[in-house]
Amino acid sequence: MARTANLEVGELCHLTRLSRLASLSEPETEALRAAAATARTIGARKELGRDGGLARQAVLLSGWGGRVRQFPDGRRQILQFLLPGDLIEQRDQDSLLDGTSIIALTEVSIASVPSPEDGASGLARAYAISAAMEQAYLFRQIARVGRLDAYERLIDLMLELHDRLRLAGLADGGRFSLPLTQEMLADGLGLTSVHVNRTLQLMRREGVLELRGSTACLVEPERLGSAVDYQPVVVSAPPR
Amino acid sequence: MARTANLEVGELCHLTRLSRLASLSEPETEALRAAAATARTIGARKELGRDGGLARQAVLLSGWGGRVRQFPDGRRQILQFLLPGDLIEQRDQDSLLDGTSIIALTEVSIASVPSPEDGASGLARAYAISAAMEQAYLFRQIARVGRLDAYERLIDLMLELHDRLRLAGLADGGRFSLPLTQEMLADGLGLTSVHVNRTLQLMRREGVLELRGSTACLVEPERLGSAVDYQPVVVSAPPR
């Protein structure tokens, strides 16, 4: 059941995303398509760790994850959100102890991905660009949490999520699925859920953001972007 | 003058650091030693950009740098501090536009570093571990700015700087050179310089931190660490 349960349309978002990062050969495309067959499902709140018997490099086919730092007194910071189509680098437990863990924020399905044949292949370039983008989004997260106020943080995050989901073909026209509770948002933004709630209400009243159920809709993405100095992460050439 | 001006004892901190990350062959060690001859000096507040004609991979031989996000209204966030011995990945201007820049926080000297012969060499492993540590420190920075209060942020940062400098042979027994103004600290911690000032005074009164001129001294590093749940970044095996 956990095997191929989520193998439907839309489950090829990883192919959509990677093929937009670099041009892939036909065998590479096929390998990625086949990778979806290795999918396994992991329940919400479970850890995506070494336990899953994962390959070193995995891809999120559906659901959202997060890299998390948990403090002993209960405080929690979500360091990065992991979206469908994102690559997840599994680290060996003896490689790097950085005090973080990766957890499934919703139910999630992940698959192993093929290793590139050589460093110059399209797949290798796509992976490299993906890693570079991941780093760029870490920088954004630091600036967001360090220098923006609650209102700006929320907008900046929504714009980022919209951009990233769009790359995987999962968002358009400002509308996308946002399966996060307000508490998860708070943990990602360095705020409390109470304050996130009040800020969201303000944004709704102003009509800049809709949030019905688990669907978000940004009303005027371009105008919002200029309000928080949003600069999209753009990749035009491989970093190597 | 800019050429070999800073070539003294202590200018081999990059060799100290890299050789502690992976065992290097004699030719590799020699290449790193020779790399110091390519050092060039860059004045404080200048940008370490594409203009310097730098190689893709460079190393900081002396002085401190920072990767910075500058907002149009004057706000500024230092995303990461770059310390002597740290590697700096220069990105081609058409590779990744992430809205950040790298600047010299003090006068700085940087050198190009040799490319590893093959992916399995000691040098390649050292570079890979260095990159993994850099990412781990980005995670720390997010958690610090997102979930710690001013007092904790300052302590956590001091512990990190101490650890990192010690790896390069530039700190010991809690004492190290800290050539940052309180405003730079504030920009790195997501605070104002006024608040950093007051927090530092509190810490001095409590006797947990000395800050005379540009020298910092942590009184009881171990005890401080437990107060903020400090977990050192440890690397025991290469990530690849």
Add this chain to the structure above:
DNA sequence: CGACAAGTTGATGTTACTCAAAAGTGGTGG
């Protein structure tokens, strides 16, 4: 000495947190 950057201090304002409780939501089983 003068100028400029960095550090310090005080008074006041605001953002966001804390604590607590109520109200809405969805799923489950009787």
Add this chain to the structure above:
DNA sequence: CCACCACTTTTGAGTAACATCAACTTGTCG
């Protein structure tokens, strides 16, 4: 279908942490 449960969202009142503004002091370097 309803009762119940856990979780999430919402609301209110009071508080604490940090920002802002402005002035003053100290140190450094020419």
